[in-house]
Amino acid sequence: MKRKLAVWLAAIVGLGALPFLGTPVYLLHIAVQILLWGTVYTAWALMGRFGMMSLGHGGFLGIGAYVPTLLWNYYGITPWIGIPLGVALAVLVAVAIGFPCFRLRVVGHYFALVTLALSEVTERGIVAARDITGGSLGLTPNTVSGTSLFALQFPDKRYFFLITLAVWLVGLWVWHRIDGSMTRLSVTASAEEDAAAAVGINVTREKLKVLMVSAALTSLGGSMLAQYLMYLNPGTLSGVMVTLQMLFAAVVGGMYTALGPTVGSALTIILTESLRILFGTRFIGAANTIYGILLIVFTIFMPVGIWGCVVRRLERRPAAPSFRRS
């Protein structure tokens, strides 16, 4: 356990030092995106791992992206207040959808389709309110000159990388905490909800808790993506396509492990970037075609994902004989 902690600390320090070792700006740009999307994918996987297939996360992401930016652009309210407000709204929406669903045992296919409406309504709502949000043309947060902690704008990618790293670590910490209450939830996760209820688990509350945490984290990720990209578009920061992207990354990376979704994020972003560099816009849609096939293949043959397989192999490695499980 101690060794594990030491490895983690070393990794974090190593990552934190990355921007100050003369890493090219382009690589930092990639790394920031990997970590931010990784956070969002981790949030999705928090639910996915318990068999709750949410297609509504595009909605939470959109709320997180647009609320702070709109408050900032129209009222000059700092993202430090706007982001928590966005998170609060996302959690509120999550409860509004989740509570009736879980209490009335809306599971499986039903849950997926009901939450799909949330993604759709967010995207359409943003497009419909085009006078305020810029519609499908997108929205740019008002820029301040230079670095501003108040506006949470950092033209210097090095600082943003550190913030991103912190957000990502919060995501992993949340994962770890939920993992700790696994025993209660894993019962809930299986289709045997009645069994879980019979042993005294409040299924509705446990599921709702996970949904709220997941929505909050997704919203936070959305806010940070908006702050980083400085351009919001309903198609890329909300809606059904983004949600599908989350499924893809989480499944291929591995939604049952803490680092899996981040691995998925790295994979997608690196693949997209390389295809873009190699072929430009000639093969528009090529990356997503590959994602689609991979998503099907992984779901059928390797539902634990790439990182899940790695972890499994590492754990199966014959360790020194010991009678106590560490």
Added chain:
Amino acid sequence: MDIFLVEAMVNGLLLGGVFALLALGLNLIFGVIDVVWIAYTELMMIGMYAMFWLYAKYHWPFLAAAAAAIAVVAVLGLLTHFLIIGPILDAPPINQLLATGGLLFFLQSFATFLFSTEFRNIGLRLPTLEVGGMFISVARLLAFGVSLVGVGCLYAFLKRTYWGLAIRAIAQDRQIVGLMGIDARLAYGLTSAIGGALAGLAGCLLVLQYDVHPFIGLSFGPILFMICVLGGLGNMLGGLAAAFIVSEIIAVSGFYVSIDLSYVLAFLIFIGLMFWRPRGVFTR
């Protein structure tokens, strides 16, 4: 009453016919195989492209092109079942949803890759009828009529034929039908092919009204799923009723406010109804 409102309502009714067809296909598949094809409207999109290529590019006669397009999508439905759903038939619902979500991703992006994001029009302009001051497009009327005929044919098939009976039996109790000497695999295949064919038919009808592009599935999919959930998944009559109700909601609110907002409104009403009857308004 305002004549334009009546016109909007008539158009809503006509669009409802096509949604009824799609909802029926999805409900049939869910009722029998217990799987929701998230990529259902993407199959429809393939049907629209097939129509476009065969009719507009290779100049096939319209009916021949339509038959071929329906056949193509029916085969795609079969492939979807045997290649994607078959291996994970008994897996948890999340895996099936993920896999068909992957199919959605794949079909949409592959269409982008092959056909680019260009909007394509089949180039067949059907006339517009003027009835008492209202303008009603023949394409919509045709879509409505053919959809109803399709629904009727499916109903007759399910009620009157041996395989229709077998499919209904599986929908009721999938464990026991094996004992009755019904080949479940064949029935699943048949259901998938019919489901695909219905999506193909809807594609043939919609290509007369809309330009085809790779993302057209996304403009129909969410509404279709909403209809199916409202009607109760697997509940065919509920799906039919919900198709018309939702289309009317969208058409009428689209008349009073904008089209985008009308969709938002429909979804909000939907979410509200979910509080009341989460398993469908028409579920007993």
